[in-house]
Amino acid sequence: MIISSKVVQLLPCYRNRITNKLQYSTTENVPVNVPEPVISSSNIAQFRKGAGGRSSFSGNVITVFGNTGFTGRRVVNRLARHANQLILPYRCDSYFLRELKVPCDLGQVLFFPFQLDDDESIRKAVKYSNVVINMIGTYVDTPNYSIYDANVEGAWRIAxxxxxMGVERLIHVSALNADPSYKTQFIKNGAFLKSKGMAEQAVRSEFPSATIIRPSVMYGDIDxxxxxxxxxWRVDPFGNVYTFNAGEGIYKMPLFVNDFADGVNRVAMDSSTAGKTYEFVGPHCYEMCELFDFIFIKGGLTADINYRYRRVGIPIWFLFTSFLCHSYTKIYRRxxxxxxxWFDFMEATSDVLSAGDTYLLKDLxxxxxxxxxxxxYYAMQISYLRPYKPRMAAYPQCPLPLRSPPLFKQKPITFKMQNIVTEQRAFGL
Incomplete structure (x- = not known):
């Protein structure tokens, strides 16, 4: 079949070809406004795109160390929700990164392998970032890094x-009650809170404008x-639960992990938080024995199902058993x-607020x-008696745990009338 030339000239593609040929083949000197080339700079905010959300770009490139941990996944999700491009360094198997691939749109999250003792890999991970968040921390010695290697030396190297590399903001996650001279209550020469306190000093010495966050013990899914x-594994066949001093005299302010992630996101977005120290704690303070009773009753471990729950102190044989478990951790480094x-930090140490130049979550x-x-909710979900929950609907409700006033290292400064010093003088003197 032969198509005539007149029919071909009627085709849209042919008309466009003729128009382009006439446009670029003219011999007249027609002035053309050619835009100047855009010179790229280190100001990443000029590349903002979108109205916000997971498919937009806010102009912030954030590197998150420790992103595969319990708190890291929540923090990554919150940062991705607010249109931040994320660089996630990792040293684990890529299988553990599967949850971190879905919070962002395609191209908004980048994975980069690194080693904590390799300066060059850390430089590449923070090269294009204006905000860096360090959540690396451990309470056990691993085959590759000790507690001091991960908590102190690693934090110092990143700072x-x-x-x-000229990073604008550094956010370092420490722990509540972190102190280089901290004296442990249960274990002799404990290293967790000491190493966290030393890490704060190391970060401040290298990066004075760093923001330090001290979270309390957190709860959530698989906490x-x-x-x-x-x-x-914590309860013996007779229903006895062993804890330090039967949970009495120890006060905790548990923090929901999603609130922690929200606080980290607000610190990263607010430049006025640079150089400040925040203590992330829950809204209320509870005695540890109250938390024990509330968690076990909500978990269904009650006498209604012939479960004899008793909260007792630590006997000698439990010390021997726990010593074997602790020795296993020290020998095999896992x-x-x-x-x-962790037992000393969670169950033998009270949450004490500084009440000095520190700030709280409510300030954000x-x-x-x-x-x-x-x-x-999580006590009912985690309990191994969850299949019996439909039969326990008619059971009496659990009494709420008693709330206690928070503890402070030094009492907050309050206004008192007796602090006003007055003086009587004669008129004119």
Whole structure:
């Protein structure tokens, strides 16, 4: 079949070809406004795109160290929700990164392998970032890094490289009660809180404008608070639960992990938080025995199902058993069923606020979650008696844990009338 030339000239593609040929083949000197080339700069904010959300770009490139941990996944999700491009360094198997691939749109999250003792890999990870968040931390010695290697030397190296690479903001996550001279209550020469305190000093020395966050013990899905208490490995066949001083005299302010992630996101977005120290704690303070009773009753471990729950102190034979577990952790350098470092931090140390130049989550405008709400939910979800929950609907409700006033290292400064000094003088003197 032969198409005539007149029919071909009627085709849209042919008409466009003729128009382009006439446009670029003219011999007249027609002035053309050619835009100047855009010179790229280090100001990443000029590349903002979109109205916000996971498919937009806010202009912030954030490197998150420790993104595969319990808190890291929540922080990554919150940062991605607010249109930040993320660089996630990792040293684990890529299988553990599967949850971190979906919070962002395609191209908004980048994975980069690194080693904590390799300066060059850390430089590449923070090279294009204006905000760096360090959440690396451990309470056990691993085959590759000790507690001091991960908590102190690693934090110092990241802070030093961030200063050398010109990073604008550094956010370092520490722990509540972190102190280089801290004296442990349960274990002799404990290293967790000491190393966290030394890490704060190292970060401040290298990056003075760094923001330090001291979170309390956190709870959530597969946490180290509710999950460690309500598992069958913590309870003996007679229903006895052993804890430091039977949970009496120890006060905690548990923090919901989503509130922690919201606070980190607000610190990263607010440049006025540079150089400040924040203490992230829950909205209320509870005695440890109240938390124990509330968690176990909400988990269904009650006498209604012939379960004899008793909260007692630590006998000698439990010390011997826990010592074997702790020795396993020290010898094989991996987490065990019972770890004395975490036991001392969670159950033998009270949460004490500084009340000095530190700030709280409420100063960032975060709406805190009560432990009675989400703590009860996760206790029911984690309990190994969950299949019997439909039969327990008619059981009496659990009494709420008693709330205690928070503890302070030094009392907050308040206005008192007796502090006003007056003096009587004669008129004119």
């Amino acid at each position: 030093r490289i961030c200063r050398e 180290r608070l509710i999950y460690n208490l309500i598992t069958r 987490p065990g069923v019972i770890n004395w470092e 405008g975060v709406s805190l979650t009560d432990f009675e709400d989400m703590g009860a």
